[in-house]
Amino acid sequence: MIAVTAETPHASVGWRPAATIDRVNRNRLVLLAGLLALLAFGALLGLRTASGQIEASLREALGPRASIGAVRLGLTGLEISDLRIRAAPGAWPSADELVAKRVSLRPGLATLWSRGWHVGRIEVEDGYLSMQRSRHGKLRVLPALLEKPSAPGAETGSAPQVRIAQVVLHDLAIDFHDASVRQGTHKMRFESLDASVGPLAFPAFDEATDIDLQATLKGPQRNGRISIRGEFTVASLDAKLKAVVQGVDLIALQPYLLKVNEGGVKRGSLDLTLDATVKAKRLHAPGRVTLSGLELASGDGLLGTFGGVPRQAVLAAMKRDGRIEVGFTLEGRIDDPAFSINDNLATKLAGGLAETLGVSLGGVVEGVGGVIKGLLGR
DSSP, X not given: OOOXXXXXXXXXXXXXXXXXXXXXXXXXXXXXXXXXXXXXXXXXXXXXXHHHHHHHHHHHHXXXXXXXXXXXXXXXXXXXXXXXXXXXXXXXXXXXXXXXXXXXXXXXXXXXXXXXXXXXXXXXXXXXXXXXXXTTXXXXXXXXXXXXXXXXXXXXXXXXXXXXXXXXXXXXXXXXXXXXXXXXXXXEEEEEEEEEEEOEEETTXXXXXXXXXXXXXXXXXXXXXXXXXXXXXXXXXXXXXXXXXXXXXXXXXXXXXXXXXXXXXEEEEEEEEEEEEEETTEEEEEEEEEEEEEEEOOOOGXXXXXXXXXXXXXXXXXXXXXXXXXXXXXXXXTTSTTOOOOHHHHHHHHHHHHHHHTOOSTTHHHXXXXXXXXXXXX
């Protein structure tokens, strides 16, 4: 008799009980989790160290009048909270140059393989900005950053190349202080400003930049809306922009519409459309202005004027039609240091206004030319 002995599974080579396998797998999972935790802790420690270094660099770059609530560095970018840049006492018309509840910065991947710095997106939320135009028409913004004197012995080599794909602004307020008007510094307040601008290439500024901006212009009796859309190139000054102004309070624009010795505006609103094109530094911008609900304060009777136009003609047209519409075309070379409007342009504008109001051209040319130049800060 031949005895046959069956080999049981327990005798097979390499076999382990299920409990042993589960214990090995658990050990591996624990080891893997420990490694991941260690890596996460190292990354967190590295991010905190880098965040501290970035915050120190930011404070140094922003200057002594700047304050930062916190800086957070994450895997997707950098976030700054409660940023404030105070103005120099007595040297600026507002207490602050810039305030922002939140500023986020997302780096661009192109930085990894190309020269210079690439920023994918900068976003500013719930902020405030003050701007000033001098008596001579120079626009000033953030002097604490943009008008810093060079440090003694600083190198004057080429500036680093920086490209920002998009700058997004949410719910900003802007105070615009204009000292170029004859009546003294005039302040205009813009609120609920939302904008998207980009790309921006520093320092060449040779790329076409898209802009889409909407804001509310505050007035003592009513608020109006302003929108600007199109593109511009800073280096060449080429541009193609469309501006629309709806229901702006005329009282907020009095310094641009009236001469010093003219009576004021009691109430009224202004609508404007403007399609501006700049090519080879030459401006061509047809547009239309509509004045509605205009009421003038007491003036000089029959000899009084509004924007250089006889008051009686303005009042008669407003009483008859309830509004005044004037078409115009701005043309000229923007590389003129004074950005002056030539006499032919003023004549065309004055002719259109005179035709609308049914008055003679005499005396109107100077008035309309002054209004347009005032609006442009010249």
